[in-house]
Every structure is written in C-alpha cells, then in structure tokens.
Amino acid sequence: MSCFSRLPHTIRPLVLVFAILLVTACEQKEPEQPVEQADPGASTAHESTPEVTSIDADGNVAPFGMVSRQAVRVEEPLPAAPPVPTAATSGLYGIHCVACHGADANGVEGLGVSLLASELVARSDEDGIVAFLQVGRLPQAEDSITGVPMPAFSWMEPEQLDELAAYLKSLQQP
Numbered sequence: 001m002s003c004f005s006r007l008p009h010t011i012r013p014l015v016l017v018f019a020i021l022l023v024t025a026c027e028q029k030e031p032e033q034p035v036e037q038a039d040p041g042a043s044t045a046h047e048s049t050p051e052v053t054s055i056d057a058d059g060n061v062a063p064f065g066m067v068s069r070q071a072v073r074v075e076e077p078l079p080a081a082p083p084v085p086t087a088a089t090s091g092l093y094g095i096h097c098v099a100c101h102g103a104d105a106n107g108v109e110g111l112g113v114s115l116l117a118s119e120l121v122a123r124s125d126e127d128g129i130v131a132f133l134q135v136g137r138l139p140q141a142e143d144s145i146t147g148v149p150m151p152a153f154s155w156m157e158p159e160q161l162d163e164l165a166a167y168l169k170s171l172q173q174p
Contacts, residue, residue: 090167129165
C-alpha cells in the first residue's frame with residue numbers, strides 16, 4: 001500500500017494538484033532575453049563606470065563599495081557670523097521672558113519691548129535690573145512704553161535674577 005492511498009479521500013486531490021504544480025514549476029525554463037548588438041563605436045556604461053568593490057587589498061571589508069571611493073578634499077568653512085542672541089543662550093530667558101520679548105529679544109508687538117534697544121537695560125547696571133525684575137511695572141506706570149504689565153519676578157532665587165540681569169546686559173554688548 002502506497003503512502004498516497006493512506007491519505008484521507010478529501011486530501012488526496014489537494015496533494016495531487018500540489019505535486020503537479022511543483023513538477024510544472026521545476027520544468028519551466030527562464031525566458032530568453034534578446035541579445036542586443038552593441039555599436040562598436042559607442043562606449044558602454046560598464047566601460048565608463050569604475051568598478052565598485054567592497055574588499056580592499058588587505059582583505060578588509062567596507063560597506064557599499066567604499067573601498068573603491070577616493071577621498072575628496074573639502075575646503076575649510078568660513079568663520080560663522082557672530083551669534084544672534086536667542087532664548088537658547090539663556091535658559092531662564094527662554095522660560096520666563098521669551099513669550100513677551102521674543103526669542104531674538106527684539107520684542108513682541110503689543111507685549112514686550114525690544115531688550116536689544118531697551119533704554120532701561122542700557123542705563124541700568126545689573127543690580128538695577130534685578131531691582132526692576134523683582135517689582136515689575138504696572139501698565140499705567142509713567143515710564144510704561146507699551147501699556148502692558150511687566151510681571152514681578154520677586155519669587156525667583158537671587159542667583160536666577162542675577163543670571164537674568166547679566167544676560168540682559170550682555171544683549172546690548174557689541
């Protein structure tokens with residue numbers, strides 16, 4: 001008795017179909033590609049493209065054909081322009097001041113003045129700026145330019161106020 005006859009009657013047709021498909025697939029030939037006649041005077045892509053290799057003379061393997069690549073000279077970059085003050089240069093400024101005075105400290109219309117051109121910052125020393133930051137300014141104050149309140153930061157640690165004052169003074173340094 002063969003192993004095929006021992007299979008249940010419902011599976012026999014499936015096994016037979018699978019076997020026929022397998023035999024048919026094995027007997028199929030690759031489709032023939034037409035051979036193109038090359039023009040003897042024309043250069044081929046293979047002739048103009050250098051060979052790409054991934055193994056150097058010492059047997060070291062480099063990914064993606066990098067062994068055959070040549071080094072390229074890169075010019076030294078020009079010096080960068082002086083940095084523009086941004087909120088990123090002072091963490092405290094970025095947290096507490098940027099919303100009204102802008103990331104570049106040029107002010108936000110209707111909220112806060114430009115700290116780069118602020119007369120208050122220019123004429124005050126760091127202690128004077130700390131004193132101003134502690135009390136803030138009401139919108140109806142005589143020296144209010146925008147008519148918008150400047151909040152008081154009296155809740156901040158003295159070291160934080162000193163850091164902010166030093167940063168604000170540094171914005172007006174040439």
